[in-house]
Amino acid sequence: MNLRDVKEILNAEVLCCEDLLDREVKTCFACDLISEMLLHVQSNTLLVTSLTNAHILHAAQVMDALAVVFVAGKRPDATVIKKSEQSGLPLMTTKKLIFECCGLLYLNGVRDSLEECD
Amino acid sequence: MLNDSFRFTPHITLEFKIGEKDFFIAGESASRVKKTLQQLGMKQDIIKRTAIIIYEAAMNVAIHANHGTLKVYIDPEVISIITEDEGPGIPDIELAMKEGYSTASHEVREMGFGAGMGLPNIKQCSDELDIDTKVGVGTTLKAKICLNNKN
Numbered sequence: 001m002n003l004r005d006v007k008e009i010l011n012a013e014v015l016c017c018e019d020l021l022d023r024e025v026k027t028c029f030a031c032d033l034i035s036e037m038l039l040h041v042q043s044n045t046l047l048v049t050s051l052t053n054a055h056i057l058h059a060a061q062v063m064d065a066l067a068v069v070f071v072a073g074k075r076p077d078a079t080v081i082k083k084s085e086q087s088g089l090p091l092m093t094t095k096k097l098i099f100e101c102c103g104l105l106y107l108n109g110v111r112d113s114l115e116e117c118d
Numbered sequence: 119m120l121n122d123s124f125r126f127t128p129h130i131t132l133e134f135k136i137g138e139k140d141f142f143i144a145g146e147s148a149s150r151v152k153k154t155l156q157q158l159g160m161k162q163d164i165i166k167r168t169a170i171i172i173y174e175a176a177m178n179v180a181i182h183a184n185h186g187t188l189k190v191y192i193d194p195e196v197i198s199i200i201t202e203d204e205g206p207g208i209p210d211i212e213l214a215m216k217e218g219y220s221t222a223s224h225e226v227r228e229m230g231f232g233a234g235m236g237l238p239n240i241k242q243c244s245d246e247l248d249i250d251t252k253v254g255v256g257t258t259l260k261a262k263i264c265l266n267n268k269n
Contacts, residue, residue: 062169
């Protein structure tokens with residue numbers, strides 16, 4: 001599946017990089033701890049989080065994340081969205097909570113990034 | 119095994135100043151060093167470990183110290199990451215190394231940090247780690263990644 005499918009499945013709104021939604025999604029990591037993300041996230045993984053501050057952008061860049069989905073209707077401020085657009089990191093927001101997002105993504109074939117690299 | 123571009127790695131020093139509560143320098147410096155290592159053709163595992171150490175170490179300085187510096191030395195055989203700060207120091211290093219132990223503020227935790235994983239993460243990603251700290255004076259952290267053993 002690709003990011004366009006993720007958008008449909010999670011009924012999400014795309015905040016930036018609409019032109020990059022063809023990126024293929026195989027793995028996902030859902031977490032609200034930056035340290036945990038840094039240690040466990042593999043490249044090209046979809047991040048699902050409720051953190052919306054600018055740290056998420058730096059962390060995503062360090063991890064080479066595929067895109068970020070903000071849950072519970074959360075959205076970062078305009079500066080974060082602009083920077084993300086410039087660095088080519090697609091952002092989406094969904095009203096669904098983290099548990100449901102993960103469940104729906106799993107049902108549609110997305111797997112844990114740790115599982116994928118085992 | 120090192121790849122070809124790696125054999126010609128020059129000696130590079132990168133330096134960053136970290137102010138009190140300068141939380142963004144951690145991610146910025148990690149991103150910048152990462153780009154440099156990518157340009158040098160380093161292996162992904164080395165790049166990832168270096169970036170994690172930088173992110174966590176610089177964040178520790180921003181969270182806990184008054185101010186400090188981050189220096190990254192890239193040599194053909196080793197990457198050294200050194201943070202030096204003036205600050206409260208670490209009263210009990212053994213406790214600080216314990217996963218889950220944290221003295222970070224609520225503000226820091228809300229940003230997604232302060233889960234007590236910083237030092238354990240640094241240790242996990244380093245081949246050598248040395249922490250020199252004096253309560254009320256400051257802390258110097260030296261982490262090394264050897265470029266010719268861990269794959």
